[in-house]
Amino acid sequence: MAPEPIISDEKKKTDKKKITIDPITRLEGHGKIEIFLDENGDCSNAYWQVPELRGFERFCMGRHVSELPVLTNRLCGVCPAAHHIASTLALDAVFNAETTETAHNLRDLFYMGQYTHSHIAHFYALAAADFVLGPAAPKEKRNILGVVEAVGVEIGSEVIKHRHYGQKIQEMIGGRATHPVFGIPGGVSKPIKEEERQEILKMGESCIGFAKFSLQLFEDVVLKNKAYMDIVLNPAVYYLETNYMGLVDDNDKTNFYKGKVRVVDPTGKELAKFAPSEYLNYIAEHIEPWTYMKMPYFKPIGWKGLVDGASSGIYRVGPLGRLNASKGMATPLAQEAYDAMYGTFRDLGVKGPVHNSLAFHWARLIELMQAAERIVELASDKDITSSDVRGKIDTPNEGVGITEAPRGTLIHHYKSDSDGLCESINMIVATTNNNAAICTDVKRTAQSLIKNGEVSNGLLNMVEMTFRCYDPCNSCGTHILPNGQRALEINIRDHKGKTVKLLRNF
Amino acid sequence: MICMSRKKLLVLGIGNPILSDDAVGILAAREIRNRNIPGVDVEELSASGIEVMEVMLDREKVVIVDAIMLPDGHPGDVFILREEDFLKTVHASSPHGINLPTAIALGRQTAPGRMPGEIVFIAMQVENIDTFSETLSPRIESKITGLVDTVEGELRKGSNK
Numbered sequence: 191m192a193p194e195p196i197i198s199d200e201k202k203k204t205d206k207k208k209i210t211i212d213p214i215t216r217l218e219g220h221g222k223i224e225i226f227l228d229e230n231g232d233c234s235n236a237y238w239q240v241p242e243l244r245g246f247e248r249f250c251m252g253r254h255v256s257e258l259p260v261l262t263n264r265l266c267g268v269c270p271a272a273h274h275i276a277s278t279l280a281l282d283a284v285f286n287a288e289t290t291e292t293a294h295n296l297r298d299l300f301y302m303g304q305y306t307h308s309h310i311a312h313f314y315a316l317a318a319a320d321f322v323l324g325p326a327a328p329k330e331k332r333n334i335l336g337v338v339e340a341v342g343v344e345i346g347s348e349v350i351k352h353r354h355y356g357q358k359i360q361e362m363i364g365g366r367a368t369h370p371v372f373g374i375p376g377g378v379s380k381p382i383k384e385e386e387r388q389e390i391l392k393m394g395e396s397c398i399g400f401a402k403f404s405l406q407l408f409e410d411v412v413l414k415n416k417a418y419m420d421i422v423l424n425p426a427v428y429y430l431e432t433n434y435m436g437l438v439d440d441n442d443k444t445n446f447y448k449g450k451v452r453v454v455d456p457t458g459k460e461l462a463k464f465a466p467s468e469y470l471n472y473i474a475e476h477i478e479p480w481t482y483m484k485m486p487y488f489k490p491i492g493w494k495g496l497v498d499g500a501s502s503g504i505y506r507v508g509p510l511g512r513l514n515a516s517k518g519m520a521t522p523l524a525q526e527a528y529d530a531m532y533g534t535f536r537d538l539g540v541k542g543p544v545h546n547s548l549a550f551h552w553a554r555l556i557e558l559m560q561a562a563e564r565i566v567e568l569a570s571d572k573d574i575t576s577s578d579v580r581g582k583i584d585t586p587n588e589g590v591g592i593t594e595a596p597r598g599t600l601i602h603h604y605k606s607d608s609d610g611l612c613e614s615i616n617m618i619v620a621t622t623n624n625n626a627a628i629c630t631d632v633k634r635t636a637q638s639l640i641k642n643g644e645v646s647n648g649l650l651n652m653v654e655m656t657f658r659c660y661d662p663c664n665s666c667g668t669h670i671l672p673n674g675q676r677a678l679e680i681n682i683r684d685h686k687g688k689t690v691k692l693l694r695n696f
Numbered sequence: 697m698i699c700m701s702r703k704k705l706l707v708l709g710i711g712n713p714i715l716s717d718d719a720v721g722i723l724a725a726r727e728i729r730n731r732n733i734p735g736v737d738v739e740e741l742s743a744s745g746i747e748v749m750e751v752m753l754d755r756e757k758v759v760i761v762d763a764i765m766l767p768d769g770h771p772g773d774v775f776i777l778r779e780e781d782f783l784k785t786v787h788a789s790s791p792h793g794i795n796l797p798t799a800i801a802l803g804r805q806t807a808p809g810r811m812p813g814e815i816v817f818i819a820m821q822v823e824n825i826d827t828f829s830e831t832l833s834p835r836i837e838s839k840i841t842g843l844v845d846t847v848e849g850e851l852r853k854g855s856n857k
Contacts, residue, residue, distance in 0.1 A: 249714065249828035264714050264742060311746065335801050346806045354750060369742055 231643025283589025307356025
């Protein structure tokens with residue numbers, strides 16, 4: 191039996207005017223949060239900053255566009271499959287391809303393997319420590335090793351086994367577990383065999399059982415713990431009333447692989463539903479001087495700063511964003527779990543979307559169920575072993591592919607010359623889509639938690655818990671290297687938050 | 697997860713093959729493959745975390761080859777760390793949730809009978825890991841043969857566990 195989680199610890203007065211949490215633990219890529227205190231020791235401002243630079247678009251110029259699914263998946267070691275799928279969908283559009291149904295189904299099945307592995311990894315390896323052990327548990331214990339120690343090695347082994355099933359499915363279909371090589375314009379490079387289909391089906395069935403277990407664990411550890419639910423439901427922390435974005439199918443149900451992009455406002459009203467090729471009419475990007483990562487916003491509303499509410503263009507993507515932007519799940523058990531989550535909030539008087547950021551974790555497990563069910567659904571169809579996996583393609587031109595990365599909406603937009611050489615590439619990745627929301631959420635949570643200069647490890651971890659909801663992956667969020675040189679800005683602020691000195695090299 | 701065909705020795709090159717010097721571990725691993733050393737498997741990985749743990753299962757000895765950036769290191773320096781060393785060293789320098797030592801510890805916790813008896817980490821100090829390019833820095837390029845020789849020397853020792 192797991193020990194009781196440690197939810198709070200002793201606060202100590204600090205005389206510091208600035209607290210820095212750097213590097214942030216348990217996210218992919220480097221990150222930094224700077225918290226500025228006022229004269230009373232209350233948090234006056236907090237910045238979520240991403241110092242990492244990559245520089246990818248330049249690297250791709252002049253290469254053949256058909257290389258992009260393999261190159262873009264090298265952007266990071268965390269979600270290569272998502273880049274591979276978005277890139278392949280973009281190539282379908284670039285080549286005006288007649289992608290076959292079997293090819294779509296194989297890509298979808300492969301991608302559900304990615305979802306299974308990614309969502310299991312995030313929940314158990316990155317998020318669970320905050321709940322199973324508690325936000326104020328000793329720092330050295332707040333990791334997956336501590337979680338396994340608390341819940342038992344047997345459960346730990348099940349986590350690793352089912353995460354591996356997700357990897358294995360990707361490897362069988364995609365050629366490699368981590369950096370797939372199978373997506374081509376109009377299809378996939380190879381069909382699967384009957385024995386592979388049967389093996390995938392068995393793994394999918396087992397993953398459904400594990401998704402059930404995970405939802406039950408979340409219920410037991412979080413939902414039945416009043417102290418946690420008080421935190422989950424507290425509108426002063428981890429709470430933003432934003433717009434939401436996600437891909438939906440023809441019935442407006444959540445779809446991870448492809449579909450139309452649906453955007454709803456904070457009350458749940460549909461603001462837009464658009465095809466990938468139309469994304470520039472709906473999404474624009476704002477640049478803040480203190481972070482390398484851009485801040486996309488819903489263009490018809492406009493950029494109104496780091497504020498939430500219906501008048502702000504900020505939107506959220508990812509598990510909670512997808513569920514809020516859709517009318518439900520596409521598979522029965524996931525729909526049951528969806529009804530349970532929204533039912534819980536409805537019982538508390540919440541109408542429309544759920545704005546509580548910690549519900550991202552709940553939504554992620556509901557999505558794990560949909561991914562597992564979809565594996566079984568797709569692998570149950572014997573026609574998926576058909577050899578009809580390549581459709582006709584045309585002369586290359588321009589195209590957009592949008593998929594749902596586990597972390598949220600992922601956009602790839604390529605322009606090619608008639609020989610297939612890449613002329614331009616634009617990507618808006620999931621973590622970038624959530625950037626403005628993460629910054630706003632971190633600031634608001636820090637302001638609520640840090641008062642009178644009193645801080646503790648537990649409180650600072652609770653600030654970090656804000657971004658962990660979003661499962662950010664900074665390494666592919668900041669892939670632009672302006673003019674080939676490292677852009678750097680140092681902003682020195684006084685206790686009122688006013689800039690007193692600005693240093694920059696660009 | 698059981699793979700009967702796994703050889704006792706594994707060279708695991710870690711890095712991103714299109715991110716300048718970050719590719720050095722991958723390139724060294726490929727050179728080891730070209731040398732056809734009996735009883736040695738070679739794998740490449742552009743990921744950290746649990747993947748690293750899984751690929752190490754059911755081996756007697758694993759030699760990880762990677763790029764490293766230590767504050768006082770000189771480009772081209774080669775560091776050889778044993779498990780007991782880098783559990784401290786790498787942990788301190790990696791902000792990632794599931795970093796290499798955590799992944800190894802997780803393997804020892806959940807699959808103790810399947811983890812290698814010996815894990816050696818051989819890393820070269822590099823100078824550029826934030827520009828997308830398929831070319832190594834000249835100083836790193838000139839030292840890669842020495843790095844490969846070091847890895848081969850470690851393999852020739854066999855497993856001492």
